[in-house]
Amino acid sequence: xxxxxxxxxxxxxxxxxxxxxxxxxxxxxxxxxxxxxxxxxxxxxxxxxxxxxxxxxxxxxxxxxxxxxxxxxxxxxxxxxxxxxxxxxxxxxxxxxxxxxxxxxxxxxxxxxxxxxxxxxxxxxxxxxxxxxxxxxxxxxxxxxxxxxxxxxxxxxxxxxxxxxxxxxxxxxxxxxxxxxxxxxxxxxxxxxxxxxxxxxxxxxxxxxxxxxxxxxxxxxxxxxxxxxxxxxxx
Amino acid sequence: xxxxxxxxxxxxxxxxxxxxxxxxxxxxxxxxxxxxxxxxxxxxxxxxxxxxxxxxxxxxxxxxxxxxxxxxxxxxxxxxxxxxxxxxxxxxxxxxxxxxxxxxxxxxxxxxxxxxxxxxxxxxxxxxxxxxxxxxxxxxxxxxxxxxxxxxxxxxxxxxxxxxxxxxxxxxxxxxxxxxxxxxxxxxxxxxxxxxxxxxxxxxxxxxxxxxxxxxxxxxxxxxxxxxxxxxxxx
DNA sequence: ACACAATTGCGAGCACTGCTCTTGACACAG
DNA sequence: CTGTGTCAAGAGCAGTGCTCGCAATTGTGT
Numbered sequence: 001x002x003x004x005x006x007x008x009x010x011x012x013x014x015x016x017x018x019x020x021x022x023x024x025x026x027x028x029x030x031x032x033x034x035x036x037x038x039x040x041x042x043x044x045x046x047x048x049x050x051x052x053x054x055x056x057x058x059x060x061x062x063x064x065x066x067x068x069x070x071x072x073x074x075x076x077x078x079x080x081x082x083x084x085x086x087x088x089x090x091x092x093x094x095x096x097x098x099x100x101x102x103x104x105x106x107x108x109x110x111x112x113x114x115x116x117x118x119x120x121x122x123x124x125x126x127x128x129x130x131x132x133x134x135x136x137x138x139x140x141x142x143x144x145x146x147x148x149x150x151x152x153x154x155x156x157x158x159x160x161x162x163x164x165x166x167x168x169x170x171x172x173x174x175x176x177x178x179x180x181x182x183x184x185x186x187x188x189x190x191x192x193x194x195x196x197x198x199x200x201x202x203x204x205x206x207x208x209x210x211x212x213x214x215x216x217x218x219x220x221x222x223x224x225x226x227x228x229x230x231x232x233x234x235x
Numbered sequence: 236x237x238x239x240x241x242x243x244x245x246x247x248x249x250x251x252x253x254x255x256x257x258x259x260x261x262x263x264x265x266x267x268x269x270x271x272x273x274x275x276x277x278x279x280x281x282x283x284x285x286x287x288x289x290x291x292x293x294x295x296x297x298x299x300x301x302x303x304x305x306x307x308x309x310x311x312x313x314x315x316x317x318x319x320x321x322x323x324x325x326x327x328x329x330x331x332x333x334x335x336x337x338x339x340x341x342x343x344x345x346x347x348x349x350x351x352x353x354x355x356x357x358x359x360x361x362x363x364x365x366x367x368x369x370x371x372x373x374x375x376x377x378x379x380x381x382x383x384x385x386x387x388x389x390x391x392x393x394x395x396x397x398x399x400x401x402x403x404x405x406x407x408x409x410x411x412x413x414x415x416x417x418x419x420x421x422x423x424x425x426x427x428x429x430x431x432x433x434x435x436x437x438x439x440x441x442x443x444x445x446x447x448x449x450x451x452x453x454x455x456x457x458x459x460x461x462x463x464x465x466x467x468x469x470x
Numbered sequence: 471a472c473a474c475a476a477t478t479g480c481g482a483g484c485a486c487t488g489c490t491c492t493t494g495a496c497a498c499a500g
Numbered sequence: 501c502t503g504t505g506t507c508a509a510g511a512g513c514a515g516t517g518c519t520c521g522c523a524a525t526t527g528t529g530t
Contacts, residue, residue, distance in 0.1 A: 011476085049479070050479065052481080056477080
């Protein structure tokens with residue numbers, strides 16, 4: 001009833017259900033064996049169907065990868081949003097930390113899907129920007145909105161020296177695009193906090209810390225969080 | 236003459252030359268098509284030899300990947316060391332920046348090889364720790380030594396509050412391992428600077444910034460560098 | 471209710487991958 | 501010069517993505 005074009009023939013319904021099943025199986029395979037090892041034939045096998053039949057529903061392996069990419073972005077975005085909105089809008093530091101913790105938690109629970117989103121690009125695969133930028137920018141926009149709210153509430157530390165002109169142009173474009181109020185220097189610091197959070201998470205997920213360099217990883221992340229919040233001007 | 240066991244039969248010499256040639260071709264393929272698409276058969280074709288012959292020199296595809304991993308770590312480490320040593324030991328901020336810039340420059344010039352080192356792990360491949368940790372930790376150790384030198388020279392900002400005990404144990408292990416003097420809080424901040432630098436570089440190399448979000452990327456990186464140096468206590 | 475047409479599944483087939491094994495040729499040392 | 505050890509070749513196995521023609525099923529308009 002929510003859908004204005006609700007005339008769905010049984011065929012269309014069955015088709016949609018099959019595509020959803022393919023995505024579900026693909027997601028499992030992705031989580032277990034990684035993106036580059038995602039096999040359409042394996043999905044077909046598990047679906048109880050011959051490999052060529054899957055091509056009736058999914059154009060190609062890359063198309064399936066795109067579907068899984070959007071699926072993962074959506075799940076990560078939902079998790080982040082839920083974590084952020086579980087705290088009052090005025091708790092800027094809390095929301096910042098909750099966002100970062102939610103991303104880390106999801107990344108550690110779904111390393112292969114996190115790798116698909118933020119790891120090295122899958123060779124021979126180029127994500128179609130028009131379908132993935134929307135879902136893919138949810139988290140960073142959420143972060144920027146938290147910083148913006150803090151700034152508007154006068155809770156963000158005053159900006160230091162102005163940034164160089166070349167950078168100011170980029171920042172101005174972002175500010176108008178998202179309708180923000182944060183000045184250049186703080187926006188740039190927000191961007192740094194953003195990349196740094198993902199840097200820390202990526203190092204942990206991708207095993208760069210080594211087996212026994214850091215054993216207290218929760219504490220390490222919390223420590224980083226506190227300092228990065230300070231870098232962004234929070235607290 | 237440097238080698239004590241210099242007795243090399245012509246056979247051994249030829250063998251070593253062939254292995255070097257395989258690594259060279261593998262490096263080219265890696266740079267062009269990415270790690271997951273690295274094909275032993277393609278290397279064999281380019282070597283003008285049938286695929287099975289390559290197995291006489293390289294145990295498996297994973298073995299070749301390990302060789303290329305060590306090769307890349309070595310090149311990155313050399314580039315970083317050269318950049319660091321081009322500046323006087325007393326110029327701590329300069330050495331820190333030079334190290335970071337060298338890593339970024341190498342990463343942008345060799346995105347696929349950078350991805351092999353710091354991106355998502357190649358599915359089904361596990362790097363042998365005993366052969367890769369040595370070359371793989373050169374850069375971070377270099378960074379820590381720069382911070383240590385700054386601390387010993389009294390040029391590092393005084394540490395803030397003590398870190399939590401669980402983290403202190405990890406940091407103590409690192410300090411004794413590398414024979415450092417830097418106190419806990421500053422060591423933890425150094426680790427954060429380290430992951431943050433790689434976070435920024437990874438975002439750029441892996442295309443997370445989007446096509447036109449940031450056009451002044453050099454300036455953005457320099458901005459991040461200045462702030463991260465401050466985070467680490469430098470300047 | 472029925473016949474038509476759209477949709478779907480199947481299986482063969484192509485070109486590719488990593489890897490193994492047998493076979494035959496070669497070079498080098500005693 | 502003979503024997504040993506090294507090497508390249510090629511067939512073959514199991515897997516991959518993807519295409520295409522054919523047959524069967526299934527939904528729909530008459």
